[in-house]
Amino acid sequence: MSRDFTTVPVVDVGGLASPDLAQRKVAAAGLVKAATDVGFLYVTGHGIPQPAMDGLLACAKALFALPREQKMALYIGNSTNHRGYVPEGEEGFYGGTQDAKEAFDTSRELPADDPDYVAGNPFLGPNQWPPLPGFGDTVSTYYEAAMALGMRILRGFALGLGMHEHAFDHLVTKPTSQLRLIHYPPQPEAVDRPGIGAHTDYEMFTLLFATTPGLEVLNDAGTWIDAPPIPGAIVLNIGDMLEALTNGAMVATSHRVRKVREERYSFPLFFACDYEAKVEPLPQFTADTPPRYPTIVAGHHLLAQTAQTFTYLRQRVAEGRLAMPDGALGLSSFGQEAKQGLTGDKPVTV
Numbered sequence: 001m002s003r004d005f006t007t008v009p010v011v012d013v014g015g016l017a018s019p020d021l022a023q024r025k026v027a028a029a030g031l032v033k034a035a036t037d038v039g040f041l042y043v044t045g046h047g048i049p050q051p052a053m054d055g056l057l058a059c060a061k062a063l064f065a066l067p068r069e070q071k072m073a074l075y076i077g078n079s080t081n082h083r084g085y086v087p088e089g090e091e092g093f094y095g096g097t098q099d100a101k102e103a104f105d106t107s108r109e110l111p112a113d114d115p116d117y118v119a120g121n122p123f124l125g126p127n128q129w130p131p132l133p134g135f136g137d138t139v140s141t142y143y144e145a146a147m148a149l150g151m152r153i154l155r156g157f158a159l160g161l162g163m164h165e166h167a168f169d170h171l172v173t174k175p176t177s178q179l180r181l182i183h184y185p186p187q188p189e190a191v192d193r194p195g196i197g198a199h200t201d202y203e204m205f206t207l208l209f210a211t212t213p214g215l216e217v218l219n220d221a222g223t224w225i226d227a228p229p230i231p232g233a234i235v236l237n238i239g240d241m242l243e244a245l246t247n248g249a250m251v252a253t254s255h256r257v258r259k260v261r262e263e264r265y266s267f268p269l270f271f272a273c274d275y276e277a278k279v280e281p282l283p284q285f286t287a288d289t290p291p292r293y294p295t296i297v298a299g300h301h302l303l304a305q306t307a308q309t310f311t312y313l314r315q316r317v318a319e320g321r322l323a324m325p326d327g328a329l330g331l332s333s334f335g336q337e338a339k340q341g342l343t344g345d346k347p348v349t350v
Contacts, residue, residue, distance in 0.1 A: 003220040003251065008227045008235075009034045014045025016152040025159055032160030035238055036246075039253040040217045042233040043153075043207075048145045053209055056142040056181070059135050060265050063104055064183040066130065074128045076105055077312030081117060082178075083107065084128040088185075091309050100260070104130075104181040106139055108147075116174070121275055122303055123176035143179045143269070146207050150177070150271035153236065154204065161246075161284070171273040176299055177203065178272070184214065184257065184264035200252035200334045201239040202305045203272035203298075208235040210266035218254040227255075240301065240334040241273060244293040247285035252334040275299030294327070304328035 011034050015027030034041040063071070068087075076084035086103040106127050110117060117125030129136040154172060155165040198218070208215075213228035215235070227235060237253040257266075273279065280295040304325050307313040316322035 003038060004223075005038045005219050006223075006225060008040050008042060008217065008225065009038055010042045010044060010230065010233065012045040013043045013153065013156065014047070016156045017047060024156070024165070028156040028160035028165075031153065031156045035157070035236075035242075035250050039238040039251050040227065040255070041236050042230050043236050044233050046149050046207075046234045047152075048142070048149055048209075048234065052142045052145050055138040056209070056267055057211065057265060059132070059138050060104075060181040060183060060267070062132050063130055063135070063181065064102060070130070071102075074104070074130055075312075076128075076310070079128055081107075081121065081125040082123055082306065082310075083125070086310075090311050092311075100187065101182055101184045101257075103183070105178055106143065106181070107176070107178045108143065109136065109140060116275075121299075123178070123275060123299065124174070139179070139181070142267070146179065146269040147175075147177060147271070149234075150205075150207060150269065153207075154271070157242070161282070171204075171277045171279070171298070172271075174274050176272045176275050176302060177270055179267065179269045182266045182268070184260040184266075186261065186263045188261055198254055198256040199309075199331070200243075200254055201237065201268075201270055202241075202302045203239045203270040204241045204245075205239050205271050206235075206237050207269045207271060208237070208266060210235070210264065212260075212262055212264040214257045214260040214264055215266075216256055216258055218256075224256070224258075239270070240305075241279050241296070241298055243334050244279050244296055245282055247281035247289060248292050249285055272302065273298035275302075297325070300325035300327075301329070305331065 011030045013027050013031060015023040018024055071085045072087065074085040076082060076086050076090070078084060083105055086105060088100060088102050107123065109127050110125050112126050114125055127136065151172070154168050158167040159165040210229050213226065215227045216224040217227050217237070218224055237255060238250045240252045242250050243252040275298065277298040278295050279298050281291045281293055307317055307322060307324060308331050313322060317324060
């Protein structure tokens with residue numbers, strides 16, 4: 001299937017919350033069609049309360065306005081579970097470009113005695129919160145609302161693929177889903193430097209709330225298509241695990257942020273599987289086509305990709321403090337770039 005789209009579709013997913021199965025099926029069919037035809041869509045009827053979105057934006061503005069030394073006290077490299085402040089230049093995607101942004105990575109707050117955290121899970125556990133009144137509670141409120149939407153969408157995918165709507169629930173019982181708060185400083189003369197380099201997302205799918213334009217998505221013709229914010233809508237894009245699960249029927253969407261001239265905030269929620277969840281092509285997608293993907297341990301893939309983009313993790317690998325998972329894929333091994341042979345299947349480098 002060719003995905004030479006020139007616009008990003010809008011899909012109302014409000015029906016996924018209906019008590020009427022018929023309405024849920026209608027919404028699920030629209031979701032799956034857009035995800036298959038394009039892999040990138042705006043969703044309306046998402047149910048995330050506007051006050052939760054406003055509160056998240058206010059938290060981000062307060063956080064990123066702090067002096068650098070206060071933000072660096074929360075540096076992500078100080079954590080053992082990939083939580084905290086990400087300074088400009090910390091991340092780099094394929095081609096070695098450094099991103100013109102700063103970020104703050106969070107996830108579901110778990111206690112320090114959580115057994116998975118104590119056992120060394122690299123993505124679960126407590127957050128590093130800044131000393132700002134109400135910050136943790138406000139960010140967590142948005143996180144839980146976005147995760148609830150993510151579960152409805154996950155069940156919508158199952159339903160739209162002709163399966164029981166809870167068919168994927170077992171993959172998401174204690175997920176490694178992360179919420180990022182991202183700040184792109186204004187660059188009035190911005191031309192070519194990326195705000196964030198071209199990449200796919202490593203999880204099932206991403207739910208994005210952003211304030212200003214800059215996001216672009218790659219189609220099968222190799223053309224970058226603008227995806228500016230639409231008031232009241234959330235952007236949804238397919239990630240690596242859904243591409244693997246559908247044997248390539250849905251393609252992880254290669255995207256980037258470019259030419260950010262005005263100040264921009266964005267908030268992607270990376271809806272992920274459990275760390276040890278095994279993802280492989282569903283039988284319905286391999287009846288006539290051989291499996292294109294091996295069985296992938298979701299958390300291992302997430303760790304491998306993350307370790308190739310973050311400076312502090314690359315250093316840990318080089319020092320022998322972090323081992324790359326067996327079978328780790330190189331960056332851009334999914335999505336349109338891999339499909340077109342531009343950067344996919346590269347050996348792992350750190």
